[in-house]
Amino acid sequence: MGKIIRVLVAKPGLDSHDRGAKVVARAYRDAGMEVIYTGLHQTPEQVAEAVVQEDADVLAISILSGAHEVLVPRMVELLRRRGRGDVLVLVGGVVPDDDVPALLQAGVARVFGPGSRLDEIVEFTRRAVEGSG
Amino acid sequence: MDLASRLRAGDAAALARAITLVENSDAGARRLLSELYPHTGRARVIGITGPPGVGKSTLTDQLAVEFRSEGGLVGVVAVDPTSPFTGGAILGDRVRMTRGAGDPGVFIRSLATRGQLGGLSRATGDVIKLMDAGGRDVILVETVGAGQAEIDIMHYAHSTLVVVAPGLGDEIQAIKAGIMEIGHVFVVNKADRDGADRTAAELEMMLEMAPDRDPGAWRPPVIRTVARDGSGVSEVRRQADAHWAYLKREGGLEEGRRRRAASELAAMAGSLAERHLLEWARISGAWNRVLDQVTERQVDPYGGAEVLFREYREAALLSRTPGNAGGREEL
Numbered sequence: 398m399g400k401i402i403r404v405l406v407a408k409p410g411l412d413s414h415d416r417g418a419k420v421v422a423r424a425y426r427d428a429g430m431e432v433i434y435t436g437l438h439q440t441p442e443q444v445a446e447a448v449v450q451e452d453a454d455v456l457a458i459s460i461l462s463g464a465h466e467v468l469v470p471r472m473v474e475l476l477r478r479r480g481r482g483d484v485l486v487l488v489g490g491v492v493p494d495d496d497v498p499a500l501l502q503a504g505v506a507r508v509f510g511p512g513s514r515l516d517e518i519v520e521f522t523r524r525a526v527e528g529s530g
Numbered sequence: 531m532d533l534a535s536r537l538r539a540g541d542a543a544a545l546a547r548a549i550t551l552v553e554n555s556d557a558g559a560r561r562l563l564s565e566l567y568p569h570t571g572r573a574r575v576i577g578i579t580g581p582p583g584v585g586k587s588t589l590t591d592q593l594a595v596e597f598r599s600e601g602g603l604v605g606v607v608a609v610d611p612t613s614p615f616t617g618g619a620i621l622g623d624r625v626r627m628t629r630g631a632g633d634p635g636v637f638i639r640s641l642a643t644r645g646q647l648g649g650l651s652r653a654t655g656d657v658i659k660l661m662d663a664g665g666r667d668v669i670l671v672e673t674v675g676a677g678q679a680e681i682d683i684m685h686y687a688h689s690t691l692v693v694v695a696p697g698l699g700d701e702i703q704a705i706k707a708g709i710m711e712i713g714h715v716f717v718v719n720k721a722d723r724d725g726a727d728r729t730a731a732e733l734e735m736m737l738e739m740a741p742d743r744d745p746g747a748w749r750p751p752v753i754r755t756v757a758r759d760g761s762g763v764s765e766v767r768r769q770a771d772a773h774w775a776y777l778k779r780e781g782g783l784e785e786g787r788r789r790r791a792a793s794e795l796a797a798m799a800g801s802l803a804e805r806h807l808l809e810w811a812r813i814s815g816a817w818n819r820v821l822d823q824v825t826e827r828q829v830d831p832y833g834g835a836e837v838l839f840r841e842y843r844e845a846a847l848l849s850r851t852p853g854n855a856g857g858r859e860e861l
Contacts, residue, residue: 400554401553401554401617401642401644403550422620423620425618426613426616426618426619426620427613427616427618428616428618429616429617429618430618431612431618431619431621431640431642432618432619432620432621433621433624433640434620434621434622434624434625435624435625435631436622436624436625436626436628440632442632443631443632446542446631446632446634447624447631447638449542449543449546450542450546450637450638450639451546451638451639451640452543452546452547452549452550479542479543480543481543
């Protein structure tokens with residue numbers, strides 16, 4: 398059996414809207430990937446620990462609370478410290494355009510704003526993982 | 531340090547990577563497993579099974595915290611089904627494992643069944659070995675939502691907990707054969723709901739009707755819990771401990787070790803023999819010849835298999851005859 402892409406979908410921070418996260422999770426599953434869904438209100442430490450234990454290839458962060466500036470770089474840093482700087486980090490949700498460069502600078506591969514197409518997200522993820530692999 | 535040494539030193543990232551290699555049947559996985567095998571057989575394995583929606587994940591999480599409070603390291607294997615249509619899976623057990631998930635002393639790994647029937651993933655046995663070699667003292671294995679046939683957990687766990695909940699219809703009917711017989715501890719979860727008494731009474735009755743046990747044999751207890759708030763969970767642990775003590779006292783651990791080793795050895799020997807026989811049959815041409823006969827109804831499949839096996843054995847014997855060292859090539 399070949400390599401199956403494992404995606405951890407995380408919902409850090411305090412907002413309680415996980416519809417978007419679930420829709421993306423389903424799109425990944427329908428594309429033949431294994432999706433680990435961790436639920437609401439995760440701390441960056443919990444998310445990083447889960448990525449390590451699950452040996453995920455991809456961390457897809459859904460964030461609507463506006464706390465991305467703090468939470469996302471923290472998660473990337475924690476992953477690096479755990480020796481998992483290789484994880485593909487994606488951010489989805491509401492992120493003002495002005496904040497995108499800083500996230501990319503911090504190590505996020507791409508930010509998917511509202512209205513992003515699911516097949517585009519899935520395709521980008523597959524290419525990025527298989528290209529690095 | 532190489533992967534095996536890092537894993538044995540308790541490195542979570544190494545354990546996680548090793549599990550991925552085993553799940554993907556990576557070329558390095560077999561060597562890794564054989565290197566680690568001498569360091570396995572130490573951990574205590576507890577299975578948690580039962581129908582979907584009864585609260586297995588929440589109970590598993592609470593038990594992980596219980597066992598952690600004694601200071602040992604805990605491993606959790608949580609199995610969810612793979613979609614038969616897309617090959618993908620959503621593994622959501624972590625959503626209900628929020629208490630253990632904050633603690634690096636609890637290593638949780640979600641596995642997809644990847645087409646395996648029986649309630650577990652094909653890699654489960656090897657994943658348990660990896661966690662064992664990685665120093666996990668207690669390993670909790672949560673099966674997919676199970677009914678009657680999902681009883682593979684009995685081959686891996688020292689103790690099996692069967693979890694049910696009231697209000698799922700005729701819940702005992704749903705689990706009557708199969709998993710009723712593999713439980714060492716029965717748990718009625720969501721016991722704050724209506725019907726818990728009836729569910730517990732039905733379980734007790736089923737257990738009464740079980741075949742006669744030897745005097746002194748383990749009698750599975752029925753325990754009520756509300757896993758969400760933790761009530762009754764420490765009693766589940768006490769009963770699991772009692773079953774473990776019983777196994778130790780009655781020699782069940784030693785017997786179980788040999789039984790598990792035997793079932794693994796038989797499975798491996800069987801698949802090795804099958805692979806060699808079929809490979810020989812294809813290369814020698816015997817496969818197509820016998821297949822033609824079976825297709826045309828000249829020989830039945832059972833008889834055809836016997837022909838293949840007889841010819842294979844003769845060829846194998848021939849290749850070992852002294853003075854015929856090159857016999858392999860002549861086959």
